[in-house]
Amino acid sequence: MSLYWIAQAVGGLAFIVGITMFIKRDDRKFKLQLSLYSAIIGCHFFLMGANAAGASASAELNALRTLIATRTRSIMVMFVFIILTTALGLGEVKHWVELLPVTGTVASTWALFRTRGLTTRCIMWCSTAGWVTHNLWLGSIGGSLTEGSFLIVNGIAIIRFRRMQLRGIDPFKDETTAVSTR
Template sequence: MTAYWIAQGVGVLAFAVGITTFINRDERRFKLQLAGYSAIIGLHFFLMGATPAGFSAELNAVRTVISLRTRSVWIMSLFIALTLGLGLAKFTHLMELLPIVGTVASTWALFRCKGLTTRCVMWCSTACWVTHNFWLGSIGGTLIEGSFLIMNGLNIIRFWRMQKRGIDPFLVEKKVQEQE
């Protein structure tokens, strides 16, 4: 088995882990599952030779876990600086800017947004990543991010419709926050 197919296998594993991430309405479970997915897809990108995307994905994993504990602007700024520093240091093609832009947007969303707004910004971030992954030739990365784009988009519509009917789709999240 070649290194290429091992890398693709890790990408498919990330697909299996990440496929249900955006269905979660509970913010904690959503973020933990997103962190696990990010760690695996980061390994996939390093194995594919896409170092800027690998750094961005691994930073995503750490950042997502930390965002469970704090919404500090300073911590958010640190992760944005790390993303820009590590990503821009190794980029060689304009398409490699997309995961960096996507990571900066999702970092902002996880630290500064809640509920439906988080998912909308994450959807835009996903659009950056799916475009990059298709360009890179990442089978698992394109499948998962394309699935995220569709699933998150459908859930955004579903949650928005619930809100229009007077139902708070994130009530579970708010009850947990009140108990803490």
């Protein structure tokens, strides 16, 4: 089996891990699954030779960023990850399309540290649009399927959660707290 097909298989695994991520209502579980997805897709991009995307979606950086975002909302910590993402990503850019994953990852980093619930998912949706464009340009089968699915699944979840909010239901309210206070 060639390295290309190994890379595509890793992308397929990322697809499987990532596809249910956006339907999670619990922000912590969402971020933990995003961390695992980031580790796998970062490996996929490095194997595909897409070093700018690999650096901005690297296993170490994004997985660590997302795990830390479950513990803190510190602006200083957020800026450390934004600076690292920008420095690592921009250092590898050879084509303008490679700016899209770097920009998307910076926006996602900001969202993970500074927003919650529906706002986080909306920013992630916009970031995903850039990733889809990049992955199609790269020829990444697993990456394109994954990010394309993210656009659809996250888009449907955003609509569903917004409709709940319009009916006066907080879709992001901690269910254990809601049950114990009744």
